[in-house]
Amino acid sequence: MTTKKLALAALFISLSAIGGMIKIPLGIASIALDATPALVAVLFFSAPLVGTIAAFGHLISALFGGMPLGPFHLIIAIEMGVIVWLFAKLHHAGKYRLKWVAFIIGNGVVAAVPFYFLLSPAFFYAALPGLLIAASINAGVAALLLPYVLKASGGSGHAT
Template sequence: MVTSKLRVLILTALTAAICVVGSTIKVPGFITTAALDSAPAFLSVVYLSPIYSGFAALLGHFATALTSGFPLGIFHILIAAEMFAIVTVFNILHKKGFSIVKWLFLVLTNGLISPIPFYFIISPQFYFASLPSLLIATIINVVVVILIMPVLNKILRQWKVLNL
């Protein structure tokens, strides 16, 4: 029999693996490494605790950076930390039942706020050049999650996976 802790670790690893698959689906852009690596981490709020969802997102971003050739170098550590924080808070909002606020938070933080450090670190031009593809990738990830989340929630309840 699989223990509860082992089940959580397995689900986290599987989520991170699916994030890696999503990292290979790039959203074209001038400077960014935007991809569909976030959707699995966003979906994991249904079956993982906030920290584990955040960790899956962090790993997903590193996979995107790796498959893009690390164009921002060490700054990908900052982006991965931001992804960890965004998905962790998104998970908390989801678990507390903030059904509309969680989606607004996700689009605003992931699509507009998270690249703000690069406004100062690199340049305002870099920030504004990265926004279109990052915002489009965020919206695509969110739409995928909005469509799949109710189905996934129902399936996991039927399989009793949500009783962690």
């Protein structure tokens, strides 16, 4: 990895940290924009690196929020990494609409499934609406930013 690529990845992780500080309380969950930079990073990096950016972004966001789920945040970070890895794979394969659906369902529903068993069914059902809203907002903001970031970077590719 070149120094330029490493610095750009660090920038996206830092942007995830800033997005993680923007929290909107919603029931037992909170909406944070920590995933948005990772979704935008798909324009510059391979799927594994984009997934890593998402995982670190979640961990930093959780730290700013006081780590309310304790060590479970490691599970969530791994889930975020996998979900955003899939998002990047779909993007690079030209599945531009499917990537958004996969991200919202993955982040808003599938990622919560382990907590049905680890914590309780009540936690799962209480968190689900907030997670779906958070995933939708992160996806929406990223979808709005992608064309502008692509244009500003002088890149050639498809942003949607």
